[in-house]
Amino acid sequence: MKKLLILVLVVLVFGCDSDQDKAGRFLLKGNEAMGKGEFNEAVRLYTEAIAKDPDFIDAYNNRGVANYRDGKYVEAINDYTHILLQIDPEFSSARRNRVNAYLDAGRYEKALEDLMVLKNVFPDSAFVDFSRGLVYHEMKDFSQSIDAFNAALKKDEKNPEILINAANGYFMLKDFKSAEALLNRAMAIDATEPNIYNTLALIETAKSNYDKALDLVQQALKLDITNPYFLNNRGYIYLMKSDLENAEPDIRRAIIGAPQNAWAYRNRGILLFKQQKYEGAIRNFELAEKLEKEVPMMHVYWAKALVAMERMVEACQLIKEASVNINSDQELKSLNCG
Secondary structure (H helix, E strand, O other), X not given: OOOOOOOOOOOOOOOOOOHHHHHHHHHHHHHHHHHOOOHHHHHHHHHHHHHHOOOOHHHHHHHHHHHHHOOOHHHHHHHHHHHHHHHOOOOHHHHHHHHHHHHHOOOHHHHHHHHHHHHHHOOOOHHHHHHHHXXXXXXXXXXXXXXXXXXXXXXXXXXXXXXXXXXXXXXXXXXXXXXXHHHHHHHHHOOOOHHHHHHHHHHHHHOXXXXXXXXXXXXXXXXXXXXXXXXXXHHXXXXXXXXXXXXXXXXXXXXXXXXXXXXXXXXXXXXXXXXXXXXXXXXXXXXXXXXXXXXXXXXXXXXXXXXXXXXXXXXXXXXXXXOOOHHHOHHHHOOOOO
16 A cells, blocks of 8 residues: 555646636646656646636645655645645545655654544545554554554455555564564565565564575565665675675665665664774764664664774763663673773
8 A cells, every 4th residue: 555645637628718727727737747757847837727726726736746756745735734724624635645744754743633534534444544554653653553554454454565564563573473474464465565575584684594584685676676775675684794795885776765764874884884984884873863863783883883993982972872782792791881
């Protein structure tokens, strides 16, 4: 179940050349630009449509979609909010789209508020429960995310994306058995879904079964060869196998493809640490932390880089502030932080 973006394509019959007719033509041109991935041009054309018809709900909604796809979440939220506050508070397409924009903007409580409204309107919708699962997962409330995904599965039990997302929640809770059971169900429905193999690779990586994990992530990449998250995971597996030569290009491509992925910067930090390039490693850990405060193993390697540079006071301060489990690393375990 992909995030649902509503793009209303209207067919207009033009009579006299009224402002509404002109607005309709701008809308259709905007839709054409959207189809070509020309989001700035689409926004411009939808704005022209709105100038001709200030209450043109489809133009606001589609402009929100164009802004969303261009990564301009605040602008998208503003368009959807204008519809709901100024034109039609029951226009559910705008509210559904606003959930996605709130989610990607990190405004999780606002997304949940909209989902509560939608749940009352669409009590039998798997979309609402699935979206709640996504929000709770981003909030790192994995138990609630699993509950939401399970509620979605009751309404759409053969949807592999719901199964995979629920499996990801179990993976984060280290309940690998439950995760694998759901992934096997997803595989029986659609064995060509690459995320199944990627998540299975994550599980095997967590078990330190790196050869098996590598085979699985290779399967994922055969199905989606340029996916930056799969490349990043393969890069991490190479790191754990001490294959720095193969790890480096994967991590580089992962950062290019998904520059907001904290885990990719974490991995580049580990790579640079293993190459004894400690300053560069620390810079990448700092970048990762700006994007996501808690990335597994990040602070361990960060502290080790500081130790390697004989910056013991900073290492001890990091260990204390980040609550680093020094028992997981012999070098840090011997560090006397007082």
